[in-house]
Amino acid sequence: MKILGKFGLFIIGLAAVAGVGAIxxxxxxxxxxxxxxxxxxxxNPLVKNETVYASxxxxxxxxxIGGGGEKEYTYQLVTYNQQGKSRTLTFDSQWRLKPQRFLKIETKGQNVESWSEAKKESVPSGVRQNLMMS
Structure with a gap:
């Protein structure tokens, strides 16, 4: 029984450390x-998917040069979510981004899940204002 009690305390401690780490x-x-x-x-299950926008x-x-012999580019962009909070993201692209456009980026924390060009009208106005100022 002592071993089972110690094992239980170990599991509880491990769960506490994991919970604090996740937060x-x-x-x-x-x-x-x-x-x-x-x-x-x-x-991390506490990191939620989020849509952010970038210029x-x-x-x-x-x-x-990528694995298939093609040119690839790494970008670091300042992004904004709909609440106006900024984050810098890094991602690779197989082509150069056209200047003075907007991107809609699906993220999970620092992990870029997908990105696509966004029409100016589809970018929330507060976000668009932040992007034009940065």
Whole structure:
């Protein structure tokens, strides 16, 4: 019985550490541009999917040859959600982004799930204003 009690306490302690980690990690991974930050956010159940918007006025921070021999570009963009909160995201593209356009980006924390061009009218006005000022 003592072993079962100690095992139970171990499980409770482990759950407490995991819970605290799940709550604190999103604050630690925000605006981090590493694969580790993306992976942590991707598996953390407390990090919710979110739609953010960005302007394509930034130039690529890196250009490289992908696994299939094609050119790829890495972008770091300041994004805004509908509440006006900003976050910097990093993602790769197989083509250069056209300047002075808007992107609609589906994220899970720092992990970019998908992105597409957004028409100016579909970007919320407060977000559009933030993007034009940055």
């Amino acid at each position: 604190l990690l999103p604050a630690l991974t925000k605006n981090r541009h590493s694969e580790l930050a993306m992976a942590i956010d991707n598996v 394509t006025s930034a130039k690529p921070v890196r250009q490289f």
